[in-house]
């Protein structure tokens with residue numbers, strides 16, 4: 001079956017203007033497992049678009065050879081609104097300039113509606129419950145009639161993904177290693193394998209943050225919400241949802257994109273979505289840990305940041321990871337404020353603009369030990 005491409009027009013916000021969402025479908029619609037992959041929801045995070053760019057021809061080949069057993073939906077550019085935001089020569093793809101909202105926040109679904117819709121129809125048959133919840137969630141999402149372009153985009157992304165078995169939301173950080181954020185209930189339904197397959201250097205189990213409502217936590221938390229509403233009946237986690245952070249913003253290349261795509265394809269083979277020979281799981285580069293292992297270190301002063309430690313280098317508490325330089329102070333020693341590591345672990349993400357303001361995050365660590373103060377805090381501060 002040839003690849004099926006759909007171009008979906010988003011509502012126009014101003015007469016004579018408009019944007020489209022392009023959706024590629026591989027395999028047979030309705031086949032299982034269903035996988036949903038999109039890139040660049042934060043539109044200025046382009047490394048993931050290179051992964052998808054290399055993955056799609058691999059899927060085309062697999063489809064031509066009849067090896068796609070499930071259904072795979074690929075949205076190479078999940079945010080055409082953000083991709084179009086250019087101020088002067090600055091590309092601004094993280095926040096919507098009209099609403100000032102982070103594009104990966106405020107996904108609007110209220111899963112209590114779905115819980116109420118299925119409450120009286122769930123049984124002791126867990127598999128049947130999964131199908132029922134998927135159908136009800138899809139029906140609820142598909143019937144929405146949002147007026148604005150941004151709301152329509154968010155609902156459409158949910159409509160494409162809500163009934164999937166796997167959702168991969170591909171992002172990148174500032175200057176970073178490959179790392180992974182997996183919804184907390186998804187470790188045993190592919191999360192561990194994905195972490196190893198993509199070569200993640202830090203993998204975090206993420207809770208549901210109702211005040212953030214990211215795409216990943218919104219899609220995954222459908223199952224938690226229904227389970228909480230009907231605790232007496234079996235409601236398994238029907239969807240593995242995760243965010244893959246493909247290094248830093250400048251890591252856009254064929255040399256990285258192609259092997260990253262091969263790694264994803266191997267994961268899809270391992271999970272029975274694509275048929276083919278695949279290697280055993282590679283040696284995991286890290287063990288997934290609760291998000292309480294993620295430590296955000298903030299700047300004690302404003303200035304220019306220089307880093308003394310490499311990403312991924314083993315760090316001991318007290319090590320000077322970076323210094324913040326006051327460029328106005330002629331005394332070289334006095335101008336530098338060291339920023340010490342608060343814990344043992346590795347640094348997996350640093351700033352790429354090298355400019356700190358007091359209180360802004362200058363680096364993030366994966367700690368060897370859980371940190372009490374991060375319990376119930378979202379992994380990012382914006």
Ligand SMILES: [Zn+2]
Nearest residue numbers: 042045171172
């Ligand atoms: Zn992002």
